[in-house]
Amino acid sequence: MKKEILVVEDDPQMHDIYRDMLGEQQFNLTVTDEPLRALQMIQRKEKRFDLILLDILMKESLLDGRVFFVQLREALQDKTPVIVVSVLNEDQVGDLKQINNISFLHKPIKRQELLSEIRKTLF
Amino acid sequence: MNICLKKGDDTMKEFGESRYPVTERRLVSDLIRYTLVQKEAEETLKARTERIIRLQTALLGLAKENYTTREEAFRKITETDAKTLSVKRVSIWFFTEDRSEIVCEDLYILDRNSHEKGIRLQAEKYPNYFKALEESRTVAADDAQQDPRTSEFTLDYLKPLGITSMMDVSIWHQGKLVGIVCHEHVGPKRQWQPEEQDFVGSISDMVSLALESSERQSAEERFRLMAQATNDAVWDWNLVTNGVWWNEGVRSLFGYTEEEIGPEATWWYEHIHPEEKERVVEGIHRLIESDGRFWSDEYRFARADGSYAHVYDRGYVICDEERKPVRMIGAMMDITERKLLEKMKDDLFRDAAHELRTPYAMIQMGLDLMERGFRQNNRRKIFTGKKIIGINVDRLEHDVENLLDIFKLEAGVQQTKEETLTVAANGFFKEALRLYQPQIQEKKLKLELKIRRGLPPLRIPRTDLLRAFRNVLDNAVKFTDRGSITVFVRKQENFAAIHVQDTGRGIRKEDLGRVFEKFFKASAGVQGVGLGLPIAKLLVEKAGGRIAVHSGGLGRGTEVTLFVPLAERKLVAKGREAA
Numbered sequence: 074m075k076k077e078i079l080v081v082e083d084d085p086q087m088h089d090i091y092r093d094m095l096g097e098q099q100f101n102l103t104v105t106d107e108p109l110r111a112l113q114m115i116q117r118k119e120k121r122f123d124l125i126l127l128d129i130l131m132k133e134s135l136l137d138g139r140v141f142f143v144q145l146r147e148a149l150q151d152k153t154p155v156i157v158v159s160v161l162n163e164d165q166v167g168d169l170k171q172i173n174n175i176s177f178l179h180k181p182i183k184r185q186e187l188l189s190e191i192r193k194t195l196f
Numbered sequence: 197m198n199i200c201l202k203k204g205d206d207t208m209k210e211f212g213e214s215r216y217p218v219t220e221r222r223l224v225s226d227l228i229r230y231t232l233v234q235k236e237a238e239e240t241l242k243a244r245t246e247r248i249i250r251l252q253t254a255l256l257g258l259a260k261e262n263y264t265t266r267e268e269a270f271r272k273i274t275e276t277d278a279k280t281l282s283v284k285r286v287s288i289w290f291f292t293e294d295r296s297e298i299v300c301e302d303l304y305i306l307d308r309n310s311h312e313k314g315i316r317l318q319a320e321k322y323p324n325y326f327k328a329l330e331e332s333r334t335v336a337a338d339d340a341q342q343d344p345r346t347s348e349f350t351l352d353y354l355k356p357l358g359i360t361s362m363m364d365v366s367i368w369h370q371g372k373l374v375g376i377v378c379h380e381h382v383g384p385k386r387q388w389q390p391e392e393q394d395f396v397g398s399i400s401d402m403v404s405l406a407l408e409s410s411e412r413q414s415a416e417e418r419f420r421l422m423a424q425a426t427n428d429a430v431w432d433w434n435l436v437t438n439g440v441w442w443n444e445g446v447r448s449l450f451g452y453t454e455e456e457i458g459p460e461a462t463w464w465y466e467h468i469h470p471e472e473k474e475r476v477v478e479g480i481h482r483l484i485e486s487d488g489r490f491w492s493d494e495y496r497f498a499r500a501d502g503s504y505a506h507v508y509d510r511g512y513v514i515c516d517e518e519r520k521p522v523r524m525i526g527a528m529m530d531i532t533e534r535k536l537l538e539k540m541k542d543d544l545f546r547d548a549a550h551e552l553r554t555p556y557a558m559i560q561m562g563l564d565l566m567e568r569g570f571r572q573n574n575r576r577k578i579f580t581g582k583k584i585i586g587i588n589v590d591r592l593e594h595d596v597e598n599l600l601d602i603f604k605l606e607a608g609v610q611q612t613k614e615e616t617l618t619v620a621a622n623g624f625f626k627e628a629l630r631l632y633q634p635q636i637q638e639k640k641l642k643l644e645l646k647i648r649r650g651l652p653p654l655r656i657p658r659t660d661l662l663r664a665f666r667n668v669l670d671n672a673v674k675f676t677d678r679g680s681i682t683v684f685v686r687k688q689e690n691f692a693a694i695h696v697q698d699t700g701r702g703i704r705k706e707d708l709g710r711v712f713e714k715f716f717k718a719s720a721g722v723q724g725v726g727l728g729l730p731i732a733k734l735l736v737e738k739a740g741g742r743i744a745v746h747s748g749g750l751g752r753g754t755e756v757t758l759f760v761p762l763a764e765r766k767l768v769a770k771g772r773e774a775a
Binding site: 084086087089090093160161180181182183184 | 550553554556557558559560561562564565568577580583584587588
């Protein structure tokens with residue numbers, strides 16, 4: 074059975090990139106550019122996801138990003154792993170790193186890097 | 197004395213013819229002589245005492261005076277001096293800064309009861325005179341024209357003015373000979389009495405005192421003027437009474453009234469930010485107690501409206517003769533603006549780093565995508581990769597351009613002279629909008645351009661208008677996902693009103709006032725550095741125009757209007773031809 078991955082990403086160009094990187098693998102991709110829509114899908118259990126790929130911009134609106142992130146974790150009940158992809162560096166990510174079941178990738182990401190992180194998380 | 201002796205001789209004669217024997221006669225004459233000498237001495241003493249009392253009274257009168265200016269003090273001194281000593285001319289002279297000349301600051305002429313000033317004498321012509329003044333406080337020359345100390349003046353000065361006797365006394369100030377008080381007697385030569393010489397010594401002391409007091413007054417005046425001129429809050433703290441004087445600055449900077457401030461230092465303590473109060477107050481007291489002189493600190497200080505200003509405060513401790521700190525003078529500078537700028541700069545670097553990193557990352561990933569496309573011979577991947585690279589190279593260029601623009605505009609760097617200073621509306625807007633065609637097509641937006649006929653050319657450098665317009669249009673395209681963008685240009689009084697309307701996300705009411713702030717972004721998660729509107733504003737304002745923004749609220753679209761001055765009539769005709 075193909076693994077279900079939810080991609081939350083507000084830059085349409087990145088959708089193409091994720092589709093290219095992950096499309097030919099054993100994954101089913103659901104892509105959305107609206108974080109609130111993603112939250113809704115999870116809360117209403119519209120679909121069961123094996124992994125969330127989160128690429129929301131978290132710069133000066135770090136708080137917003139965090140609020141969303143906390144809500145997302147609650148909805149997931151800590152079970153589903155999350156990979157956060159961003160241009161933030163290690164110290165900017167800060168204490169988010171200490172949360173269970175979450176890993177970080179720094180943009181620009183390489184296809185191999187993304188695949189191995191996903192495999193490590195899923196299998 | 198002469199008179200006395202003569203009198204004695206007469207008396208002797210009278211007694212010489214008497215019937216007393218010689219020895220007795222001698223005894224009597226000795227007795228009489230003794231009595232006469234005694235009487236004479238008594239008379240002299242009486243006269244002297246009276247003179248001394250008169251001199252002392254004059255000095256006391258001078259000491260009691262309260263002068264407002266140096267000039268007034270000197271006039272009073274010369275006048276009193278001349279009248280008390282019955283000297284025809286009394287004058288006060290001072291050396292020039294380079295000591296090459298002495299200048300008369302006040303001359304009182306007794307029989308005319310008038311003052312003069314301004315006479316100058318070259319110091320090098322009278323070496324003996326100044327040497328004498330350096331050596332002894334007073335130069336009393338009964339025969340001024342012959343006396344070697346004063347004879348240098350005879351030809352040029354004494355003879356023409358008929359001066360026969362001179363008594364001059366040096367004025368000392370801060371350990372230096374700075375001037376002279378001159379007494380010039382006209383008529384028969386005069387013998388200067390010791391008490392008169394003492395008197396002029398005291399007169400010279402009075403002059404020194406007046407000098408000191410006027411210097412202190414002008415220093416106070418300078419301080420007062422400086423305190424008035426500065427924007428800082430200047431304070432003068434009496435460490436003995438704990439009283440504080442503030443200048444006007446403290447009221448204008450922080451918005452308090454005089455009554456609110458009060459005369460006590462505690463007012464200052466109480467308005468320091470609670471988190472910093474202890475540190476600041478302890479710091480200043482530690483400095484005072486440790487015999488320090490200079491103090492400075494940075495802290496937050498409460499304004500009357502309850503907000504806090506960032507201040508840089510510095511002060512200087514003043515001690516009394518026993519080196520005990522008695523007073524502290526200082527000034528508080530409001531550095532809120534500077535702090536804000538510093539923070540903005542930090543934000544800029546953080547945001548700029550982030551903003552530039554994003555397109556860079558996209559380019560990198562676009563390249564990877566293209567590379568895989570080539571390997572797999574997948575034309576779609578090559579095309580997508582190329583598109584991603586293209587978009588992000590543009591974005592990088594645009595961001596870097598905007599960052600440089602804002603730096604230049606803020607620093608007031610003049611642009612290179614523009615080839616055209618007026619812009620014909622028609623061609624310009626069509627051409628500018630062509631650049632957005634791909635993005636608008638991709639988003640499936642409707643784009644409309646309406647320009648009122650007969651619009652005169654716009655008076656603004658072409659590249660400035662292009663940059664301003666593009667920054668506004670960038671936002672419209674960026675924030676509009678469906679619907680339309682309309683550019684409508686019309687004449688409004690002496691301005692071209694360029695309306696850019698969109699049906700996009702709109703702006704929240706509370707954010708409307710902030711859209712021209714640098715690095716302000718009304719919606720998170722949107723590309724760009726947050727400089728578009730501030731740059732557009734600076735550019736149209738530079739041309740003498742302005743910018744306005746309206747929005748019905750979130751989801752209700754935005755309208756940005758650039759008001760650009762129109763060219764004058766003469767230029768209008770030319771502009772039409774050009775168009």
